[in-house]
Amino acid sequence: MTRYEQLADDIEAAVRRGVFGPGERILSVRRASQQHGVSIKTVLRAYAVLESRSVIESRPQSGYFVRARLGAPQGRDLAGAPGAPGSQGKESVSQGKPRRAGAPRQPMPANVDVSRLVLSTLRSIGAQDAVPLGSPYPDPALFPWRRINQYANAIARRHTGWNLIDDLPPGNPELIRQIARRYAENGVSVDPEEIVITVGATEAINLSLQAVARPGDTVAVESPTYYAMLHAIERLGMRAIEVSTHADTGIDLDALERVLAHQKVAACMVMPNFQNPLGFRMPDANKARLVALAEAHDLPVIENDVYQELYFGQTRPSTLKQFDTRALVLHCASFSKSLSASYRIGWALPGRYRAQVEKLKFLNTLTTPSVPQVALADYLRHDGYDRHLRRVRRFYRQQARLMRAMVERFFPAGTRTSEPQGGYVLWVELPPRVDSMRLYQAALAQGITIGPGYMFSMRNEYHHYIRLNYSYPWNAQTEAALKTLGEMAAKMA
Amino acid sequence: MTRYEQLADDIEAAVRRGVFGPGERILSVRRASQQHGVSIKTVLRAYAVLESRSVIESRPQSGYFVRARLGAPQGRDLAGAPGAPGSQGKESVSQGKPRRAGAPRQPMPANVDVSRLVLSTLRSIGAQDAVPLGSPYPDPALFPWRRINQYANAIARRHTGWNLIDDLPPGNPELIRQIARRYAENGVSVDPEEIVITVGATEAINLSLQAVARPGDTVAVESPTYYAMLHAIERLGMRAIEVSTHADTGIDLDALERVLAHQKVAACMVMPNFQNPLGFRMPDANKARLVALAEAHDLPVIENDVYQELYFGQTRPSTLKQFDTRALVLHCASFSKSLSASYRIGWALPGRYRAQVEKLKFLNTLTTPSVPQVALADYLRHDGYDRHLRRVRRFYRQQARLMRAMVERFFPAGTRTSEPQGGYVLWVELPPRVDSMRLYQAALAQGITIGPGYMFSMRNEYHHYIRLNYSYPWNAQTEAALKTLGEMAAKMA
Numbered sequence: 001m002t003r004y005e006q007l008a009d010d011i012e013a014a015v016r017r018g019v020f021g022p023g024e025r026i027l028s029v030r031r032a033s034q035q036h037g038v039s040i041k042t043v044l045r046a047y048a049v050l051e052s053r054s055v056i057e058s059r060p061q062s063g064y065f066v067r068a069r070l071g072a073p074q075g076r077d078l079a080g081a082p083g084a085p086g087s088q089g090k091e092s093v094s095q096g097k098p099r100r101a102g103a104p105r106q107p108m109p110a111n112v113d114v115s116r117l118v119l120s121t122l123r124s125i126g127a128q129d130a131v132p133l134g135s136p137y138p139d140p141a142l143f144p145w146r147r148i149n150q151y152a153n154a155i156a157r158r159h160t161g162w163n164l165i166d167d168l169p170p171g172n173p174e175l176i177r178q179i180a181r182r183y184a185e186n187g188v189s190v191d192p193e194e195i196v197i198t199v200g201a202t203e204a205i206n207l208s209l210q211a212v213a214r215p216g217d218t219v220a221v222e223s224p225t226y227y228a229m230l231h232a233i234e235r236l237g238m239r240a241i242e243v244s245t246h247a248d249t250g251i252d253l254d255a256l257e258r259v260l261a262h263q264k265v266a267a268c269m270v271m272p273n274f275q276n277p278l279g280f281r282m283p284d285a286n287k288a289r290l291v292a293l294a295e296a297h298d299l300p301v302i303e304n305d306v307y308q309e310l311y312f313g314q315t316r317p318s319t320l321k322q323f324d325t326r327a328l329v330l331h332c333a334s335f336s337k338s339l340s341a342s343y344r345i346g347w348a349l350p351g352r353y354r355a356q357v358e359k360l361k362f363l364n365t366l367t368t369p370s371v372p373q374v375a376l377a378d379y380l381r382h383d384g385y386d387r388h389l390r391r392v393r394r395f396y397r398q399q400a401r402l403m404r405a406m407v408e409r410f411f412p413a414g415t416r417t418s419e420p421q422g423g424y425v426l427w428v429e430l431p432p433r434v435d436s437m438r439l440y441q442a443a444l445a446q447g448i449t450i451g452p453g454y455m456f457s458m459r460n461e462y463h464h465y466i467r468l469n470y471s472y473p474w475n476a477q478t479e480a481a482l483k484t485l486g487e488m489a490a491k492m493a
Numbered sequence: 494m495t496r497y498e499q500l501a502d503d504i505e506a507a508v509r510r511g512v513f514g515p516g517e518r519i520l521s522v523r524r525a526s527q528q529h530g531v532s533i534k535t536v537l538r539a540y541a542v543l544e545s546r547s548v549i550e551s552r553p554q555s556g557y558f559v560r561a562r563l564g565a566p567q568g569r570d571l572a573g574a575p576g577a578p579g580s581q582g583k584e585s586v587s588q589g590k591p592r593r594a595g596a597p598r599q600p601m602p603a604n605v606d607v608s609r610l611v612l613s614t615l616r617s618i619g620a621q622d623a624v625p626l627g628s629p630y631p632d633p634a635l636f637p638w639r640r641i642n643q644y645a646n647a648i649a650r651r652h653t654g655w656n657l658i659d660d661l662p663p664g665n666p667e668l669i670r671q672i673a674r675r676y677a678e679n680g681v682s683v684d685p686e687e688i689v690i691t692v693g694a695t696e697a698i699n700l701s702l703q704a705v706a707r708p709g710d711t712v713a714v715e716s717p718t719y720y721a722m723l724h725a726i727e728r729l730g731m732r733a734i735e736v737s738t739h740a741d742t743g744i745d746l747d748a749l750e751r752v753l754a755h756q757k758v759a760a761c762m763v764m765p766n767f768q769n770p771l772g773f774r775m776p777d778a779n780k781a782r783l784v785a786l787a788e789a790h791d792l793p794v795i796e797n798d799v800y801q802e803l804y805f806g807q808t809r810p811s812t813l814k815q816f817d818t819r820a821l822v823l824h825c826a827s828f829s830k831s832l833s834a835s836y837r838i839g840w841a842l843p844g845r846y847r848a849q850v851e852k853l854k855f856l857n858t859l860t861t862p863s864v865p866q867v868a869l870a871d872y873l874r875h876d877g878y879d880r881h882l883r884r885v886r887r888f889y890r891q892q893a894r895l896m897r898a899m900v901e902r903f904f905p906a907g908t909r910t911s912e913p914q915g916g917y918v919l920w921v922e923l924p925p926r927v928d929s930m931r932l933y934q935a936a937l938a939q940g941i942t943i944g945p946g947y948m949f950s951m952r953n954e955y956h957h958y959i960r961l962n963y964s965y966p967w968n969a970q971t972e973a974a975l976k977t978l979g980e981m982a983a984k985m986a
Contacts, residue, residue, distance in 0.1 A: 014677040017685055018670060027678050034808055036680040119855050125658050137657065152864060153646050164630065164835035165618055177511060184507040185520050187529040192510055199692055199858040206857060215708045215730065228859075235856040237708065315527055342657035342863040362612050363728040364699060365692040366721075369862050370835040371645060 003038055004045035011046065012055050012073075015066050022068045026056060029064075115234065117455055118227050121440075124449045131481040134440075134449030136276070137341050138424055138471040142395070144379075144388050148340055151382075152375035163370035169361045171197025171347070171368060175377035179347055182380065186316045194349050196358050197368050201306045201334035201346035206232045207364060208330040208348055209267060211356040212300040213238055217266035220259055222251050224427070224456035224465070226276040226304065229269045240458055241265065247418050247427070250275065250282035253289050260297050267300045273317045274307035277427040277456055277467040279400075279420025281317050291323040300353065303331045306346075309338045309389050311422040312397045327351035335376055337423075338389060343372035396424050396471065403470035406479065410486030412493045424471035425451075430464045431493040439466065442488050448481045496531055497538035504539065505548050505566075508559050515561045519549060522557075608724050610948055614933075617942045624974040627933075627942030629769070630834050631917055631964040635888070637872075637881050641833055644875075645868035656863035662854045664690025664840070664861060668870035672840055675873065679809045687842050689851050690861050694799045694827035694839035697850075699725045700857060701823040701841055702760060704849040705793040706731055710759035713752060715744050717920070717949035717958070719769040719797060722762045733951055734758065740911050740920070743768065743775035746782050753790050760793045766810045767800035770920040770949055770960040772893075772913025774810050784816040793846065796824045799839075802831045802882050804915040805890045820844035828869055830916075831882065836865035889917050889964065896963035899972065903979030905986045917964035918944075923957045924986035932959065935981050941974045 001009075011026065020026055027035065032043045047064055050056045054071025056064045125132045170176060170193075180192040198204040205228055213219060215237035221229050223242035233240045241259060244252045251270055259265060270290070272282040282290075294301045303320040311317055321331040330353055334346030345368065350357040379385065400420050407417050407428055414431035430436070436452035443450050451469075453462030472478065494502075507513055520528065525536045540557055543549045547564025549557050618625045663669060663686075673685040691697040698721055706712060708730035714722050716735035726733045734752060737745045744763055752758060763783070765775035775783075787794045796813040804810055814824040823846055827839030838861065843850040872878065893913050900910050900921055907924035923929070929945035936943050944962075946955030965971065 010682050011677070013682060014673070017673070019673040019677050019683070019685055021670070031678075035678060037808060115852055115856055119662070119852070122658065122661055140657075149651075158642075164633075165615065167835065168615055169612070177514070180507070180510070180512040184504070184512050185524075185528060189503045189506060190512070192512055199862070202859040203857065210728075231856045235703075235853065315530060342660065342860075344858065344860065344862045359608055359612070360728065363608055363724045364696065365837065365858060366695040367835075367837065369692075369837045369865050371864060372862050 004042045005049065007032075007036060007038065007042065007046040008049040008053075011050060012053065015055055015070065016073065020066045022066055022070075024066050025062070026064050026066065114227055114455055114458065115231050117452065118231075121449060121451060121455070124444060131448045131477060132472060133468045133478075133481065133485075134451045135469045135471075136425075136451070137469075138337060138392070139473070140341075141473075142392050142471065143340055144383070145340075147383050148343075148375060148379050151378040152371055155371050155374045155378070163374070164367060167197075167370045167373050168367050169197070169358050170195060172370070172373040172377055174381070175345070175373045176347075178377050178380040182385075188319060188322055190321075190349060194351070194354055196348045196350065196354065196361055197373060198332075198334075198346045198348060198361060199365055199368050200336055200341075200344045201304065201332050202228055202231075203361070203364065204332035204334070204346045204348040205229065205269070205302060205304060206235065207357050207360040208302045208332055208350060208353070209233070209238070209269070210236055210360055211350065211353040212302070212330065213266035218263065220256060220265050220268040222270055222275065223459070224277055224453070224462050225269070226271055227455045229271075229302075229304065230458055232269075238266070242457060242459060242461075245275070245278065246280070247278050248280050249286055250278075250280050251290070253286060253293065256290075257293060260293065260299065265297075265299060267302060268294065269302040269304065270320070271304040271307075272320055273305055274310060274420065274422035276307070276423065277418070277425055277451070277465075279418050279423055279425065279427065281311070281313075281421040284318050287318060287320055288323045291320055291329065294328050295326050299328065300351075301329045303329050305331055305333045306337050307423045308333060310393060310396060310424065312393060312400070313421070317422070321349060321351075324351065330357070338392075339376065339379070339385070340372075343376060344368075345372050345376050393422075396422075399424070399470040399474065400426065402474055403468060406482050407468070407486075410483045412486065412490040414493065415489070424469060426468045426470055428466050428468060430466065430489050432464050434464050434489050434492040436463055436466050438492065439485070439488055443481075443485055446481075446484055448485060450485065497535045498542065500525075500529060500531065500535065500539035501542040501546075504543060505546065508548055508563065509566065513559045515559055515563075517559050518555070519557050519559065607720055607948055607951065608727065610945070611720050611724075614942060614944060614948070617937055624941045624970060625965060626961045626971075626974065626978075627944045628962045628964075629918075629944070630962075631830060631885070632966070633834075634966075635885050635964065636833055637876070638833075640876050641836075641868060641872050644871040645864055648864050648867045648871070656867070657860060660690075660863045660866050661860050662689060662851050664688070665863070665866040665870055667874070668838070668866045669840075671870050671873040675878075681812060681815055683814075683842060687844070687847055689841045689843065689847065689854055690866060691825075691827075691839045691841060691854060692858055692861050693829055693834075693837040694797065694825050695721055695724075696854070696857065697825035697827070697839045697841040698722065698762070698795060698797060699728065700850045700853040701795045701825055701843060701846070702726070702731070702762070703729055703853055704843065704846040705795070705823065706759035711756065713749060713758050713761040715763055715768065716952070717770055717946070717955050718762070719764055720948045722764075722795075722797065723951055725762075731759070735950060735952055735954075738768070738771065739773070740771050741773050742779055743771075743773050744779075744783070746779060746786065749783075750786060753786065753792065758790075758792060760795060761787065762795040762797065763813070764797040764800075765813055766798055767803060767913065767915030769800070769916065770911070770918055770944070770958075772911050772916055772918060772920065774804070774806075774914040777811055780811060780813050781816045784813055784822065787821050788819050792821065794822045796822050798824055798826045799830050800916045801826060803886060803889060803917065805886060805893070806914070810915070814842060814844075817844065823850070831885075832869065832872070832878070833865075836869060837861075838865050838869050886915075889915075892917070892963040892967070893919065895967055896961060899975050900961070900979075903976045905979065905983040907986065908982070917962060919961045919963055921959050921961060923959065923982050925957050927957050927982050927985040929956055929959050931985065932978070932981055936978060939974075939977055941978060943978065 029043045033040045121134050125135045176192050176195045180190045183190040209232045218239045222245040243256050321329045331349040404417050416429040418427040440452040451467030453465030522536045526533045614627050618628045669685050669688045673683045676683040702725045711732045715738040813822045824842040897910050909922040911920040933945040944960030946958030
């Protein structure tokens with residue numbers, strides 16, 4: 001192939017992949033000659049070939065543009081490059097952007113990869129018109145976007161490169177102060193110097209686990225557990241030991257005690273408040289006993305407390321951190337469930353492991369983006385976070401009741417539900433013959449998403465359980481979706 | 494201690510730590526009673542104690558406020574909580590926010606912890622009036638902040654929670670397309686579907702390394718090398734083997750070949766363009782040979798190409814990726830050096846490891862914050878990125894010459910400098926008796942920062958080398974700083 005044919009093929013491939021969209025200008029002949037290191041003549045020939053293939057058109061005085069409608073491909077494998085992942089050729093072109101999976105296209109393998117399943121479930125929520133019962137996030141409409149945006153807006157206007165230095169780990173000082181202040185107002189004494197800001201609680205949990213355990217180590221987790229815990233363990237090459245967990249009081253402390261007596265456990269990861277998926281509030285006596293147990297075994301405890309603000313009762317639940325006298329608790333939390341998931345602001349209170357966590361934060365992502373840090377600090381300082389929270393708590397409490405009633409009404413006999421004390425998810429046990437993966441796929445085909453039980457354990461123990469999100473306002477579509485789900489489940493049962 | 498005394502002490506500790514700043518309102522009696530789970534009477538008593546200690550004051554009809562000037566502490570250890578990192582008590586109060594190190598306060602240990610040294614150096618740049626010759630970042634004043642901010646601004650206005658789903662890994666589709674387009678315009682064929690957006694190149698490098706190697710594995714790196722490479726290896730519990738690297742042609746390929754012949758190497762990490770700290774541009778023939786060597790050994794190569802846009806010549810340098818026929822190159826880059834460091838937007842083109850990198854991205858930080866992704870996509874789509882880059886390239890080229898001339902003028906005999914072909918850092922070899930750590934500390938005391946050679950190797954090979962940043966406009970202060978540095982070095986030599 002000649003040099004100009006090669007160049008023409010490269011550009012055509014880029015156009016068909018959507019890199020240059022319909023109507024967009026491509027490089028001038030002079031610049032293309034410079035950039036590709038070929039002569040002007042070669043570029044002119046290549047562009048002529050592309051015109052003849054109806055890929056580009058020249059416009060007098062303006063340059064060369066991608067045609068609104070492309071000619072048919074010339075039969076060569078233009079979209080595929082060596083080693084590149086499967087391109088979609090024409091499909092991309094029609095949208096002018098890379099293909100994004102609205103929903104998983106292939107059935108899940110029998111041996112479920114939890115993290116891939118979770119990512120697929122998340123993506124499916126973005127599909128048009130899907131009923132997002134499978135979402136792990138609250139209805140975005142509940143978030144005080146307008147107000148948060150105003151702050152982000154004002155910051156973006158005055159933001160400079162210096163923010164990078166100011167907001168280096170441990171993080172933006174005013175955000176740190178606001179977080180400490182919030183704990184203080186809730187009766188939890190926190191030293192601001194202990195706080196490390198992270199990219200969401202996800203990073204906080206990852207860093208905490210890495211600070212206390214090594215690859216190959218065993219980590220005790222709840223069962224069922226929030227999958228981010230399993231992800232962290234998987235990612236770091238550790239082994240999970242799943243400890244049975246009561247739907248109303250949390251991790252079985254007798255069982256945990258037996259585990260600790262018989263094997264070396266490097267850390268324990270729990271979610272004592274409004275656990276996802278079970279929704280319980282661990283009683284204070286249990287929290288105290290868990291911390292005492294940890295202290296007796298010198299066991300670091302990673303406390304995932306992202307739902308701390310979404311309680312249904314009168315006051316914020318206690319944290320393990322409050323019972324901790326030896327700084328063995330690494331408390332992790334975020335604003336993702338209460339203010340903004342896409343801002344990705346979380347934090348860790350790592351106790352005696354603070355120096356390691358700060359260092360790992362720096363190694364992992366250097367620093368957390370500045371604008372989101374400062375925007376949330378300003379919102380917390382000036383705005384009605386409490387008012388917002390009072391509103392959503394009331395709403396979730398009502399919705400939890402409604403969702404339970406509707407599941408009872410539409411689902412087959414033998415179905416049981418959790419009794420959430422906070423948060424916005426319901427855990428539903430279906431008759432044993434219903435496979436939640438099959439239900440997930442059948443529901444997806446109807447534009448309904450659910451959280452299959454497979455996501456919450458490595459041992460596939462919850463194959464007939466599902467998690468439902470009740471943060472979205474109840475409407476006819478939700479009701480119809482729940483009815484459909486119930487009918488599908490009844491058929492499978 | 495009674496309940497009310499305990500409560501008073503807790504609140505006073507929070508005030509003295511700066512959690513509640515001077516003049517700020519604390520919780521109302523009613524809310525405090527709810528949140529702390531004590532009676533109204535207990536709160537009233539605690540507040541009375543705090544008033545008597547001159548910590549708070551009550552204002553009629555408004556509530557309780559922190560006093561502008563606090564009374565002296567009562568002799569108890571109010572600031573220190575069990576296990577909490579060293580609090581600064583009164584110091585915090587005077588500023589109303591947590592203490593931040595403007596500069597490291599303690600001498601470095603003999604056995605240098607590279608990542609702590611880097612973090613200290615970064616922080617020292619933020620110190621007031623410091624001459625930031627040690628900065629790894631370009632002068633923030635060079636970035637097109639006003640324009641980027643306008644886009645961030647517009648996005649912040651229309652941003653909603655749905656962005657989280659739209660911008661899940663691999664990332665915002667339009668940003669991905671703009672990145673692919675930029676490569677295409679530079680003559681590099683890239684499939685947009687291969688791109689994974691990350692929190693800066695730091696995360697891209699971490700994920701790439703984790704995708705191809707396991708803890709305990711050996712990874713070949715340049716020597717000297719950019720410290721983020723060493724960080725990634727340290728963080729993942731791997732071993733670095735440092736391969737000598739020429740100041741003008743890059744990694745010694747004969748040496749690398751010998752290493753590969755004699756031991757198992759899991760990956761190779763290089764920076765072929767304008768390496769930090771050496772500034773070389775690896776010749777195309779060497780790039781081709783490196784990739785061929787990698788292919789012969791089935792060796793994944795992590796290519797850190799963050800300086801790709803900052804070339805001094807007429808055209809963008811080639812990438813290893815362009816020579817790669819077997820998709821073994823994991824190409825990592827970011828906008829941190831050319832557009833905005835605090836936005837933390839990087840990406841990976843992981844070749845055959847794409848699925849693993851995307852999954853690890855999801856496990857590590859779930860997703861990259863939305864606003865920065867969309868703001869940069871909009872900037873790239875609509876604005877003068879090329880114009881901006883042409884301006885800074887010209888400026889850096891001039892500055893490099895100037896900085897070399899000044900080092901020659903002010904530094905002692907025996908000093909040698911690199912000849913950067915791009916980027917904005919100069920590598921300076923001092924007479925062997927000059928210890929760069931001592932120079933760093935002496936300079937810091939004079940308000941000057943430098944990059945000590947210790948940061949660029951685990952083997953402490955560059956104890957008499959320093960890295961200087963020349964991105965800041967030359968002025969009398971810079972000149973004086975360089976003169977001071979030269980005099981200090983002469984004294985130590």
